[in-house]
Amino acid sequence: MDNRFSFKKxxxxxxxxxxPEARExxxxxxxxxxxxxxYYRLYGKCEPKVSEAQAIExxxxxxxxxxxxxx
Numbered sequence: 561m562d563n564r565f566s567f568k569k570x571x572x573x574x575x576x577x578x579x580p581e582a583r584e585x586x587x588x589x590x591x592x593x594x595x596x597x598x599y600y601r602l603y604g605k606c607e608p609k610v611s612e613a614q615a616i617e618x619x620x621x622x623x624x625x626x627x628x629x630x631x
Contacts (some may be wrong), residue, residue: 565581566604570628
């Protein structure tokens with residue numbers, strides 16, 4: 561299944577030691593209240609707003625990851 565709104569590809573490139581930090585940064589940047597909202601976005605179940613996509617890209621770029629979108 562093609563899921564262009566998922567950022568799982570970038571997520572899988574994160575060093576394991578950075579996963580909790582990156583998760584918290586994304587949750588804070590997107591203003592999410594529950595973990596379900598995070599996972600809906602991670603797996604591309606909902607289309608991100610432009611501002612959300614930009615925030616996600618900035619966070620991944622800070623870890624040197626540029627190929628972010630997709631499964």
